[in-house]
Amino acid sequence: MSDSGSWNSKTPKAGDALSRYYNNNYSDADTDSEHCISPSAQISGISIPSSTPRASGSVLRQRRPSITLGLEQLRHVGGPNSIDAFARSWQRAAGYFEIAPSRQSYVSVSDHGDHDDVESRAESALFDDESEHAPSEYSHIHTSQYGSYGSFSQHSRGSIPVEGFASLRSAMPAEGLGGLSGSVIRHAEDLLQEQEQALLDPGSTDKEREPLLLKTVETEGGVIQTVIVGQSTLPQTVFNSVNLLVGIGLLSLPLGLKYSGWVIGMPFLALSALCTNYSAKLLARCLERSPNKALVSYSDIAYIAFGQKARVFVSILFSLELMGACVALVVLFADSLHILIPSVSELTWKIFAGVILTPLSFLPLRVLSFSSILGIMSTVSIFLIVLINGLIKPDFPGSLRDPAPTYAFPQNWMTLPVSFGLLMSPWGGHGVFPNIYKDMRHPYKYNRAVNITYWLTYLLDASMMAVGILMFGDGVMDEITANVLELTGYPESAKVAMVVFISIIPLTKSPLNARPIITTLDLLLGVEARASLSEDASSAFSTNVIRALIRVISNIVFVVIAIVCPGYDRIMAFMGSALCFAICVVLPVLFYLKIFGEEVSTRERVLDWFLIVVGTVLAVVGTAFTFFPAESFEGGA
Incomplete structure (x- = not known):
């Protein structure tokens, strides 16, 4: 693993990368729903064994009753539409009714360029198995740029590096903005700065919420943008x-x-x-x-x-x-x-x-x-x-x-x-x-x-x-x-x-x-x-x-x-x-x-x-x- 905490995209198996990400970041001591994303809720078809040993938690996992393991597996039956995925989807919906300026939690999904067959399967797993394609109104985002979904980078729990948001500023010039007025662009810039300031404070995110996934993509005009990766079917x-x-x-x-x-x-x-x-x-x-x-x-x-x-x-x-x-x-x-x-x-x-x-x-x-x-x-x-x-x-x-x-x-x-x-x-x-x-x-x-x-x-x-x-x-x-x-x-x-x-x-x-x-x-x-x-x-x-x-x-x-x-x-x-x-x-x-x-x-x-x-x-x-x-x-x- 690199010093930045990102896994190399040439991981032998996407499932191995996800298992290591899960075990390194979400141990038994920190598996409450307010702190973590269940990988199975994000990526269907790639299983994360619930009994994977890790440090002090390994004994506890090995001794879990069979009925508990059975219920745990039942929660994840159905992949993207499992009981667990439905529950987390509703928790995200219920948790983001805002009055004050929002303090979202983010987890970034990194992109390291190579897109081999394993990574393509991981990408298609993230987006469920429905075969329809997006219409032209959404085609300005190249889905191929989502890259390796078997490779994650969490730079700090609940946040994304400010550099990722700073790339949004490249979208502010007139190119591709059509009829947007100057005030709309200025307000977007102000809001962007507000989001960056919130992310500089590691305690500013709401730890009870299901985090949002962020991904850097390239538009048809060559502009690099950070977008939210949806999780609900x-x-x-x-x-x-x-x-x-x-x-x-x-x-x-x-x-x-x-x-x-x-x-x-x-x-x-x-x-x-x-x-x-x-x-x-x-x-x-x-x-x-x-x-x-x-x-x-x-x-x-x-x-x-x-x-x-x-x-x-x-x-x-x-x-x-x-x-x-x-x-x-x-x-x-x-x-x-x-x-x-x-x-x-x-x-x-x-x-x-x-x-x-x-x-x-x-x-x-x-x-x-x-x-x-x-x-x-x-x-x-x-x-x-x-x-x-x-x-x-x-x-x-x-x-x-x-x-x-x-x-x-x-x-x-x-x-x-x-x-x-x-x-x-x-x-x-x-x-x-x-x-x-x-x-x-x-x-x-x-x-x-x-x-x-x-x-x-x-x-x-x-x-x-x-x-x-x-x-x-x-x-x-x-x-x-x-x-x-x-x-x-x-x-x-x-x-x-x-x-x-x-x-x-x-x-x-x-x-x-x-x-x-x-x-x-x-x-x-x-x-x-x-x-x-x-x-x-x-x-x-x-x-x-x-x-x-x-x-x-x-x-x-x-x-x-x-x-x-x-x-x-x-x-x-x-x-x-x-x-x-x-x-x-x-x-x-x-x-x-x-x-x-x-x-x-x-x-x-x-x-x-x-x-x-x-x-x-x-x-x-x-x-x-x-x-x-x-x-x-x-x-x-």
Whole structure:
């Protein structure tokens, strides 16, 4: 091995090189998911024996029970689409929702030139066995330049040498930048310097995250660039995206249809899906078009397009969105438990929710990301319980066999603006879509992944909306689950199961939603995890106390807001109107127009400005109506 720590690319076997890389860098003492990349999750077809001896860990590995080894092998069955690969893919997606400027972890994949048959097999293994080729829009990156994937270089754990990022500056001149404006290029340069400064600090990376892989490539114009090597397959991307979009906004959709009527509500849900589908694809185009190919997050795109003020504005919106989600989860938890056990007040249940959620805020990301998968399972299970109960019950109310009276148009037009927010609330996933795109093994399949995701999500949302309004009609409540729990005639076991699933959603989703807010507060107060590493014992103790107080106070704030604003429908309508329209429609289109400039065709420019204007109007009107008194909506549908 050379002094720089890089393996020579003429390794006899790619598997041997990977085994040595794995054993040298990830021993038993450092195999937690927050520190390492499992080679099997990166390179399929090249196995890394889980029992490879290394120094003091060899005895432990040799004595591992056979059942443990069997489970370990089961986790890796399927190569790129193994259980372990799916878990790590979701952990990366869940871990990169940013508020403050990102502090990513990187591992570089080195290129030493020779590309023999062994290395070609290793390269094809990294990109899964799908035979499709990238279309021309991605052909400016020569995939042959990815070089030897059996040869790795880790210059320092969690980082890449600054020289690798400095090569990006060669992409900044006018060559190949098309219509990019001078401000976009300047912002890209500033962001590049910011990334380099972060990488100079070895403690600046988030050790809980799954690292990103970086690779130096050559464009057709001969420019050397550093790009992110994606790790997630198409099924993993679809799974992550569906998990992102399917949430508690689903439960208030029947009320949104009640407020809007069939003629307006159903088409609006479809149009909102189409618009947010389009804007999610625009975010990927912005990342691909930017001169800085190491961009990862939504905040990065905002900074490239409009500078620091845009990043601050986006950070405020993200903070409000995540806070609203946490508050809504507390309200949902309290409302549901109060219906099941009415002797305990809603206030008590909200305080109880805060007591439970506070310890969960201390859990590491690897635990929170895995447990959050239970959230989507619980949400889908709730829909199935509602559907089955509707099919079981023979008569109105609460029956699909004897549907309730419904209306084509709103019975009270004052409720229509609120319905726009309720019907928009399920589509709030754009804060993470850029990260999901950058983590794809085959980025050219991103549009297909988005289309599949939206079809699945739309079918689930539309089904819940239709089932709920047909079962309860005018009597539909803020949360469709409240109708099922209050109504007699359903099996008690179904009600208990529903409450269990409702309880699981806040316990699994809320700590993950609160994590970016807590991390940002840690950063602003200078008490992030890395700060304690360079302090003496007393200072480290003070830092840890402040970090603990931040977590406790954050959950107290969520509970207090839930007590002050108890209306679940108003919370979801506010999030849909004030936040989803901005984050999922208006801002992505503005970023796209700014970054692409004159390259945008006249026809597309007209469409984009139409979306901006209509989205802004609906956001302002919908937000204003969420603060109207409840009496304004009485007598409506």
